[in-house]
Amino acid sequence: MAEKLLEIKHLKQYFNVGRPNMVKAVDDVTFDIYKGETLGLVGESGCGKSTTGRSIIRLYDATGGQVLFNGENVHGEKSKAELKKFNRKMQMIFQDPYASLNPRMTVADIIAEGIDIHGLANNKQERMERVYELLETVGLNKEHASRYPHEFSGGQRQRIGIARALAVKPDFIIADEPISALDVSIQAQVVNLLKKLQRENGLTYLFIAHDLSMVKYISDRIGVMYFGKLVELASAEDLYRNPMHPYTKSLLSAIPIPDPDTERTRKRIAYDPAVHQYPANEKLEMREVGPKHYVYCSEKEYDEWKKEYK
Numbered sequence: 001m002a003e004k005l006l007e008i009k010h011l012k013q014y015f016n017v018g019r020p021n022m023v024k025a026v027d028d029v030t031f032d033i034y035k036g037e038t039l040g041l042v043g044e045s046g047c048g049k050s051t052t053g054r055s056i057i058r059l060y061d062a063t064g065g066q067v068l069f070n071g072e073n074v075h076g077e078k079s080k081a082e083l084k085k086f087n088r089k090m091q092m093i094f095q096d097p098y099a100s101l102n103p104r105m106t107v108a109d110i111i112a113e114g115i116d117i118h119g120l121a122n123n124k125q126e127r128m129e130r131v132y133e134l135l136e137t138v139g140l141n142k143e144h145a146s147r148y149p150h151e152f153s154g155g156q157r158q159r160i161g162i163a164r165a166l167a168v169k170p171d172f173i174i175a176d177e178p179i180s181a182l183d184v185s186i187q188a189q190v191v192n193l194l195k196k197l198q199r200e201n202g203l204t205y206l207f208i209a210h211d212l213s214m215v216k217y218i219s220d221r222i223g224v225m226y227f228g229k230l231v232e233l234a235s236a237e238d239l240y241r242n243p244m245h246p247y248t249k250s251l252l253s254a255i256p257i258p259d260p261d262t263e264r265t266r267k268r269i270a271y272d273p274a275v276h277q278y279p280a281n282e283k284l285e286m287r288e289v290g291p292k293h294y295v296y297c298s299e300k301e302y303d304e305w306k307k308e309y310k
Contacts, residue, residue, distance in 0.1 A: 002034035005070065005172060005204050006056070012064035013048075013055045025051040027228035028065070030286065033172075038198065038205040040219030040236065042212055042251065048228040049208045050095075053174040056206070057090050058083075069172070088118050091165040095177040097157035101149040107160055108145040111135070114168040134163040138193060155186035162193065166201070174206045179214065187211075191218050212255050216240055224248045227273075230286065234293040244295045244305045247271045 013026035026048045033039050041049045055062050058074050067074040074086055091114075094100035101110055108131045114120075121127035132142040138159040149157055158178060165173055175194065179187040191214060197203060209215050215222060215236075222239045224232040224247065232245040243249045250271035257266065278284060278298060286294045287302045290309040297305065 002037070004032050005035045006033040007068040008032070008052075008056060008065070009068070010065040011052065011055060011062055011067065013051050013060055014063040017063065024228045026055060029225075029228075029230045030065075031223055031230060031233055033204060033206060035171075035204055036198075036202055037220040038207050038218055040215040040222040041206060041208045041225060042210060042215050042222060043225035044210065044251075047225040049225045050176050052225070053092070053176050053206055053208050057092055057174055058086070059092075084118070088114075088168045089170055090172045090174070091168065091170040093158070093161050093165050093173060093175045093178045096181055097154055097161050098149060100161055101157060101164075103149055105148075106145065107131075107135070107147055107149070110149070110160060111145075111163050111167050114164065118168055120168065130167070134167055137166065137197070138163045139189075153186075154182050155190065158182060158186075158190055159193070162190075162197070166197065169201075170203070172204045172206075174208070176208045177210070178207075180209065180211070187214065194218065212251060224251065229296055231296040232294065233286070234290075238290070238293050242290070242293070242310055244289055244293070244309065245297070246276065 008029060008031050011026055011029045012024070015023045015025060029052060031039070041052065043049050051060065054060050056067050056074070058067075062075050069086065069090065078086070108128065111131050111134055112121075112127050115127055115130055121130055128145070131145055135142055135144055140156065140159055140163070144152075149160070152160065161178075178194070179190050182190060194205065195218060198205060205218075207215065207218055219236045221234065222236050223230050224239070224245065226247045232239065232243070232248045239248065240252065243252055246269075250269045253267070253269040282298050284296060284298055286296050289295050289297075289302060289305045293309070295302075295305060
């Protein structure tokens with residue numbers, strides 16, 4: 001049995017609480033992430049997947065629920081020392097590789113910032129050796145250390161962001177749409193680099209994206225989010241072969257197929273949320289319709305979908 005690294009329990013992240021325009025960005029989401037795996041989180045823009053990632057790593061203080069990392073609650077009262085410990089174990093790679101790098105700092109100082117904060121180098125020489133090693137690990141070279149972010153391409157900047165995340169030797173990395181701002185040819189290089197680093201360092205990933213074909217390639221399991229809710233969770237293979245929730249079916253039907261004839265004739269599945277309005281007293285929850293395949297549904301839907309499951 002795989003060991004749980006993270007347990008996300010009934011996580012809620014609301015904005016403008018107490019006002020008429022309150023937004024339930026993440027609304028009662030529960031899932032686990034196991035050591036050494038990549039959990040993909042997908043959904044359309046605005047569904048709450050990035051907010052989920054930011055709440056897990058405590059860039060936002062959660063409105064409700066728990067995030068347990070190795071059994072310890074990430075949220076709640078924490079001393080500076082405790083927060084520092086969590087920050088070292090959990091790191092984030094951001095969507096925009098330019099906006100997330102300080103333009104006034106050299107690459108060496110950007111990468112070494114975490115090393116300095118956590119006291120991971122005994123002297124300047126050791127610090128720079130670690131920076132050079134990290135640059136080479138992500139496919140750059142030590143000559144790049146003295147340059148500034150604006151001197152690099154988007155793909156190179158994302159590699160710098162990855163090196164920065166690796167600098168403190170974390171156990172868990174949240175990759176928040178790390179390839180969406182990159183050219184298609186560079187996307188594959190970055191994803192392959194992430195897979196290689198995972199193998200070599202035993203890393204665990206939460207990989208957030210909306211490119212479903214790339215998510216399948218990198219993920220062991222995939223969660224589908226819609227309107228702040230997790231609506232389906234299964235292994236990558238099972239989810240693509242046997243989607244159960246209508247929203248998941250709609251998302252998968254939108255993946256382009258590299259065959260003009262098939263692409264022209266295939267049918268798209270539209271998801272109409274109005275069709276899935278439930279009575280106020282209906283109990284909706286994640287239910288296991290197949291082995292380790294969970295769907296957010298009513299009891300009636302559960303009975304129907306369990307029969308459909310192949």
